[in-house]
Amino acid sequence: MTGPTDDTRAARTAPPGPPRRATIRLLKQLFTDRLALMGDNAEAYGDVVRIAIGPKAMYLVNHPDLAKHVLADNAANYHKGIGLQEARRALGDGLLTSDGDTWKKQRRTIQPVFQPKRISRQAGIVAAEVDGLIQRLAAHDGPVEVLHEMTGLTLGVLGKTLLDAELGGYETLGHSFEAVQDQAMFEAVTLSMVPQWVPLKKQLHFRTAREDLRRIADELVDQRLANPVENGEDVLSRLIASGSEDGASRERMRDELITLLLAGHETTASTLGWAFHLIDEHPEVGERLHAEAVEVLGDRLPEYEDLRRLTFTVAVVEEVMRLYPPVWLLPRIAQADDEIGGYHVPAGSDVVVVPYTLHRHPGFWTDPERFDPGRFTAAERPPRYAYLPFGAGPRFCIGNSLGVMEAVFVLAMAARDLELRKVPDKVVEPEAMLSLRVRGGLPMTVHRRERARRSEAA
Template identity: 35%
Template sequence: MSSSPPGPKGEPLFGSSRRYARDPFRFLSACEQAYGDVVQFDLGPLETYLLTDPDDVERVLVSEADKYRKPDFQSDALGDLLGKGLLLSEGQMWREQRELANPAFSPSRVMGFADDIVDHNDDLLADWADGEEVDVELDMTQVTLAVIVDLMLGTDLNDERVQTIREALVPLGARFEPDPVRFAAPQWLPMPGDSEYRTAVETLEGVIDDIVAERRGTHGNPETDEGPDDLLSILLRAQDRGEQSDRQIRDEVMTMLLAGHDTTALTLTYTWYLLSQHPEAERRVHDEIEEVLGDERPTMADVRELEYVERVIDEAMRLYPPVYTMFREAKEDTELGGYRIPEGSAVMLSQWALHRSERYWDRPDEFNPDRWTRNADRPRFTYFPFGGGPRHCIGKHLAKLEAKLILARTAQQYSLEYTREGDLDLLPSLTMHPRNGMPMRVHER
């Protein structure tokens, strides 16, 4: 077993962090193409191992998941934001919280959401007008926020709350853009943007406090566990039984509010962009919707018939995975790809690198929804937009249902035209956003 995987030569103090921060997408693709299955580099002082073999990704996420944990280096700013919610908690706490949350995301419950999702989308479309230019990223954020707050928190968002959340998301996103100085600096050192970040967290906490206060007394009977089956009601009944603190409820609601809308909004944003760039695929989407739905509202029964729509969404998540990379930390010395991975080092699992790898995909940079009709002999983790293993995204089925219904309902009435010139410019943060939004002109059909 060799102890030194290949990788790019870094600079003193910064390692490869400046190259990574300039363009993480190009950096990840270049590493995948140049160095093979395990790539070693430093992000500041952090020893990092990028895995580009899907079998190794499977080991980290599934078969040997107990050897890895969420990394300590994410526990400062991200911990301040999400605390010990489902995304960051570990061990027995995570298992108990996941078990508690599971009923809110059960397949039988999710199957009953179609009408609510379409209603929220219709509220958005009522504000569109033929020929108007809109920022599709903002509009998809608005509708997916409305869905997650309704279905998982049991309330609604007025215009003031939506605007408050939107404004807070800007400094939150900026805090997690890759910064070589942050990589190299100790966590205690004050940095530009810290004050704005803390203010944004406090603002969101105020929104959450209001939502929780509104729901108290409406969440059912803690003794029989009867009552509404949204996540917040489940958490409040558990608190009445002494099983949840105020802080834990805050952490779970913050995690659900942010993680529960963002990736779906981005999936839809990139799907609209790709359809605008590929008229034949857009025509096929419209033809399928007309055949399956006509002028009727989409229902749960219709979702299964929207096969090409589903392929389009899957292909959009392949080319533009909202979560473009994930990190784990080795809890002990391990071995991957024939190399020793030291305890405490960071393991990077990049959806961007594997989703666009020439080793596993035919013409990987090409938008081709029909590639999903073929039963290609690819390893499982060449495609993992929702992660995998025991910690896979709890909202996966809700997210896919939302994306199909919102795409279908919107495309019944509109086609969307991208209005900016040139290639799409991507902004890395915790998730991958289009830089400066997604301006599109809406045309009635």
């Protein structure tokens, strides 16, 4: 009998990674600084890293070709993983957490709502909502909590464009989703070893939030059932029609709505928060945004066709999502043994593609820590899978077009009329939850530009 070949030996080799004696340090980072956990180990050990913490091992993938393998080429072998599994307690089997045939059917049901032609028809609604935001911001005398305002905006846009419903009365939505994220990440980092009945403050908040989200979803469905829209194209109408066709339960519709409400508002709100922070740090970017908005828009509201003209504004949004991708972690679980980058990955392993580290890979980005929107106006761009703000493969984010349009409209209209400046001594740092948000909020002062004041006087 012959021994294993060099190729088979290589395929059975585990990737490099931190030694067992580093467990305490890794655990501390897992609880307090998950971005450093990923970034430090990618820098130290390369593009495939095995991170063993207690009884579990996590495989970090940090190269465009390998990300493509996991997310696209061999996507059928990788189901949703750590964090999203725990989020299922609140989100149920919605589009974000489901797999297999359930996910395929859900995607087919909702996909038409996000078709480019339909999204383009929503531009007027988005612009009107953003105009209301700008007026509210301009009316503030003191500091304003930007993340709160962005959450209100994105929920309002989501309700009117995707659900054909008014969400303004559901003021608890933002807080409830925060509790869901907190609990999901707590369960992920504790390996779900803390019983759910333990009356921790975090878990009590989560139970209240879960009931609140279910109540809101049920009310939205009841409202649409009482006032059906003939041939309705919105998500509510499509979910109800799909449920009637196959006998789907109220619970499935609830799961989809809660998932859509979370994913539809959180990512764009987070991106806008980071955008205002970075623009404040780089006033020359703010001035260039202002000049482009004045030239392209004048005094009118933006239209869908303006997305092709607001080239620098689009580049700013893209660069913000490079440095602070709203979905910073793409977790998967290998269903069968696989080989990634020449290393063996056993079935059942947690495999994570981390856009946050991939977007900073020095092999694909020059001076990767620098905020430079010019990267996205240059003729030469990095490889497709070096930039994954919306994921990739079959699970590519279904709402990317609406999110980008909303962010571009906000930045253009805000830069045209306002300047937002962080309050003194505010330390801005990321908090890696299900999304990558600014820790502790983002208070800023609002200053009206001379152009806006002259326009109002006229």
